[in-house]
Amino acid sequence: MSATADLPKEAILIVNAMSRRGADVFEEARDKLTAAGVRLIDSHAVHEPEEMEPTVKAAIAKAPMVIIGGGDGSLSSNVDFFVGKDTVFAILPLGTANSFAKTLGIGDNLDSAVDAIANGQRRRIDLGMIDGDYFANAAALGLSPLIADTVPHKLKRYLGMFGYMLWAVRVAFKFRPFRLIVTDDERKRHRVWATEARIANGTHHGGVELVESQELDSGDIVIQAVTGRSLIRLAWSWFATLLKLSAKEQTVTEWRGCKLQLDAHPAQKISVDGELVAKTPVTIEIADACIEVAAPRDPNPTG
DSSP states (O other), X not given: OOOOOBOOSEEEEEEETTSTTHHHHHHHHHHHHHHTTOEEEEEXXXXXXXXXXXXXXXXHHHOSEEEEEEOHHXXXXXXXXXXXXXXXXXXXXXXXXXXXXXXXXXXXXXXXXXXXHHHOXXXXXXXXXXXXXXXXXXXXXXXXXXXXHHSOHHHHHHHHHHHHHHHHHHHHTTOOOEEEEEEOTTOOEEEEEEEEEXXXXXXXXXXXXXXXXXXXXXXXXEEEEEESSOHXXXXXXXXXXXXXXXXXXXXXXXXXXXXXXXXEESOOEEEETTEEEEESSEEEEEEEEEXXXXXXXXXXXXX
């Protein structure tokens, strides 16, 4: 693990009020951060998508630490602005899956996130890159993007992970397996049938620990594929993952490297931390130790 240091005691808070819990907990988060000893230079509840980027950029220019509250998509879409800056990136997990927070060891609890910001430490971590675009935690192709692309907003907002699971059953009937082609660091091409593939900078995806071997400061990116053509096999892989059964290893194949090429036939949409932003073919890279985050002193990931 990389070297760590104390966190700044001054920060700007920015909450995506469009996230699942953002509007409801903005004032609570502000009060708890202040009570924990974090001096808030400013705080913003952002209600319009186009306001998020300029608000974050302005905050980074003024504060030693910027706290962003939202779901995985909000966090990942704003992480680019911290690259090459001295400002610490801190998070409040206010979404549905909160995979990045779980990867960091914060979990999805507001109090634990506030504690990490007030009493935690700096941690320098890697970011993933897809065709030059940074992402914080994980991307996926296959069934997961199909769910993300079609799930009704109200189902996601009010039922959370259970809503995702209900929708997954429905869209599974429309899904077809695909041919996955991975070209590794040594330019060797690997071809497999797959029903899902994850591009992992962190351990969690969809709120579940899927890539146990990965670390946020590993210096590598991981592609993990659920191989085969059967949706029953995919369901079994997820079941084995949830119960942490060793049988999961028989359903997945992994490739690791600094720069990998990824293609699929037919072409597949890619969701990055829950947001559809790319389509195969793509180049997958690791941006080594490129930002500092607020992390707990004793990470204890939850799945």
